[in-house]
Amino acid sequence: MSEYAISVASNMGMIAFVALSAYVILVVGEISFGQQAYFGIGAYMSGAATAMWGWPFGLALAVGSLSAAAAAFAIGALTIRLRGLYFAISTLCFAEMLRLWLNSVHVRVEVDGEMVGPDGAEGFGDIRWIFENDVTPLEFMFIIYGLLGAVLAFLLLVERSRLGAALRMVGQDPLLARSQGIDASACKLLAVMFAGLIAGLGGGLYAHFATYIEPNVFNVMLGVHGLAYGLIGGLGTALGPIIGVVLDIGFLEGIRAIQGYRMIVFGGLVAILLIVMPRGILDETRVYRIKRWMRRT
Amino acid sequence: MLEVRDLVTAYGTIEALKGVTLSAKQGEITCILGPNGAGKTTLMYSIACILKPVSGSVKVNDTEITGTSAPHALRCGIALVPENRLVFHSMSVEENLMAGAYTRLSSDRAGVQADIDNAYARFPSLKDRRAQIAGTLSGGEQQMLAVARAMMSRPKILMMDEPSLGLAPLIVAEIFSIIRQLNDEGVSIVLVEQNAHKALQIANRFYLLDQGRVTFSGTPGEIGEDDFIQRAYLGSKVA
Ligand SMILES: Nc1ncnc2c1ncn2[C@@H]1O[C@H](COP(=O)(O)OP(=O)(O)OP(=O)(O)O)[C@@H](O)[C@H]1O
Ligand SMILES: [Mg+2]
Numbered sequence: 122m123s124e125y126a127i128s129v130a131s132n133m134g135m136i137a138f139v140a141l142s143a144y145v146i147l148v149v150g151e152i153s154f155g156q157q158a159y160f161g162i163g164a165y166m167s168g169a170a171t172a173m174w175g176w177p178f179g180l181a182l183a184v185g186s187l188s189a190a191a192a193a194f195a196i197g198a199l200t201i202r203l204r205g206l207y208f209a210i211s212t213l214c215f216a217e218m219l220r221l222w223l224n225s226v227h228v229r230v231e232v233d234g235e236m237v238g239p240d241g242a243e244g245f246g247d248i249r250w251i252f253e254n255d256v257t258p259l260e261f262m263f264i265i266y267g268l269l270g271a272v273l274a275f276l277l278l279v280e281r282s283r284l285g286a287a288l289r290m291v292g293q294d295p296l297l298a299r300s301q302g303i304d305a306s307a308c309k310l311l312a313v314m315f316a317g318l319i320a321g322l323g324g325g326l327y328a329h330f331a332t333y334i335e336p337n338v339f340n341v342m343l344g345v346h347g348l349a350y351g352l353i354g355g356l357g358t359a360l361g362p363i364i365g366v367v368l369d370i371g372f373l374e375g376i377r378a379i380q381g382y383r384m385i386v387f388g389g390l391v392a393i394l395l396i397v398m399p400r401g402i403l404d405e406t407r408v409y410r411i412k413r414w415m416r417r418t
Numbered sequence: 419m420l421e422v423r424d425l426v427t428a429y430g431t432i433e434a435l436k437g438v439t440l441s442a443k444q445g446e447i448t449c450i451l452g453p454n455g456a457g458k459t460t461l462m463y464s465i466a467c468i469l470k471p472v473s474g475s476v477k478v479n480d481t482e483i484t485g486t487s488a489p490h491a492l493r494c495g496i497a498l499v500p501e502n503r504l505v506f507h508s509m510s511v512e513e514n515l516m517a518g519a520y521t522r523l524s525s526d527r528a529g530v531q532a533d534i535d536n537a538y539a540r541f542p543s544l545k546d547r548r549a550q551i552a553g554t555l556s557g558g559e560q561q562m563l564a565v566a567r568a569m570m571s572r573p574k575i576l577m578m579d580e581p582s583l584g585l586a587p588l589i590v591a592e593i594f595s596i597i598r599q600l601n602d603e604g605v606s607i608v609l610v611e612q613n614a615h616k617a618l619q620i621a622n623r624f625y626l627l628d629q630g631r632v633t634f635s636g637t638p639g640e641i642g643e644d645d646f647i648q649r650a651y652l653g654s655k656v657a
């Protein structure tokens with residue numbers, strides 16, 4: 122694989138975490154424009170863990186994703202009563218607040234004679250774990266896809282379970298779900314928290330892949346892309362958002378002829394798909410038909 | 419069996435129920451009538467613990483359930499077929515039935531399967547459509563599915579909020595015969611209806627709800643005696 126291909130594939134893998142994160146919230150019937158915040162929290166926390174505190178990489182990733190999950194839980198508990206547009210706006214507000222706040226966070230410590238740590242808008246550089254441990258880009262790509270595969274497998278498993286059914290019912294009609302004896306608020310909170318965890322894990326990977334992060338990386342466009350991937354790929358299965366990512370980055374990025382127009386093509390594609398297939402390519406009905414067809418053959 | 423006392427439920431500062439007292443007896447069909455906006459749906463949600471009342475009490479077999487959770491009300495034997503939101507649209511008929519047995523889905527697989535078979539025996543048209551996506555069912559079929567799903571929780575009290583809404587007379591007749599059949603099998607029924615003529619034909623006892631208050635209650639035999647009800651809700655003399 123060429124260096125370029127490895128970098129595109131790695132980016133695809135990492136943004137897939139944002140896409141899965143946004144998808145989990147879509148499943149319970151809400152829209153989040155703020156999953157980039159949890160990606161950011163994961164990036165800053167796990168970056169700090171290796172670069173400032175010298176923790177091992179695995180532990181750093183865990184700390185990053187757990188911090189993101191904790192933040193998502195706190196914000197979720199505050200906004201659990203909001204629905205629709207109000208919920209969506211609240212997620213965006215939190216993400217923007219966090220990003221602006223990061224611009225003023227200066228926590229630098231001396232490591233090996235150099236100052237390391239978040240330096241406000243100047244960003245947080247020298248997250249040197251991959252250099253110090255001689256991890257090649259190809260190896261890091263395998264780490265990304267290994268973890269992505271694990272998250273995806275877990276989501277697919279949950280979807281087949283009783284909990285998965287409950288989450289979908291809450292997404293379709295929370296009131297009707299409650300009259301089946303489902304605790305709709307608990308389901309939503311769980312989804313929000315798990316979505317935070319997934320985004321945080323992706324963020325932790327990103328910090329070590331990029332070795333340099335700054336608050337502006339975690340702007341709303343990142344969240345909107347993540348959201349769009351689920352809407353394109355389909356909300357019927359966790360494979361949907363992955364299809365969205367592959368279509369946008371893998372496919373459009375690959376077509377050199379539209380370089381520079383990619384965002385326009387992508388935007389148009391989203392618009393057309395939402396008209397023709399409002400719940401994406403692999404929506405619930407199609408997923409159900411495919412499953413039946415597979416069972417029969 | 420079901421005792422509701424001085425129930426007050428508010429949306430914000432607006433009280434939709436202003437102190438409702440009623441009771442539904444074991445094995446009976448209790449009918450709640452009232453004009454649009456009377457608070458009938460609010461009452462159903464309050465009894466099912468989906469809305470939290472401001473004050474008052476709801477008791478099932480002398481057990482207080484006010485302010486507990488919807489799952490708890492369901493465990494106490496109350497099932498609700500809500501108004502206007504009958505089925506999970508993108509789930510299949512069978513998945514909808516399983517949703518009704520959600521609370522025992524993993525603990526009692528054999529029982530759930532047996533109940534699904536029972537539901538198909540009662541509603542043969544659902545059996546033919548078991549794999550169909552519920553959103554593509556006709557209005558009547560959706561109402562049948564909603565009743566079948568509510569029965570999956572093995573309720574002692576089945577509450578139905580305007581089951582005849584938007585359905586053709588023939589289907590309405592079918593629904594009412596199913597209600598009566600379920601009642602014969604021992605399920606107590608609480609029925610919200612606009613269709614007073616039809617409702618009074620099967621009800622043992624009825625309550626009139628208006629602007630959040632019970633304005634009249636009685637048995638169908640008594641209704642002819644009250645001129646006000648006739649004019650307000652039935653239009654013409656009841657045969
Ligand atoms: N979610 C809500 N927020 C605010 N007010 C509400 C809400 N739901 C109902 N109401 C109000 O509460 C009152 C009672 O409504 P409810 O739906 O219980 O009446 P209903 O008797 O079921 O009427 P219908 O026969 O039209 O179904 C109405 O005045 C209605 O406007
Ligand atoms: Mg109503």
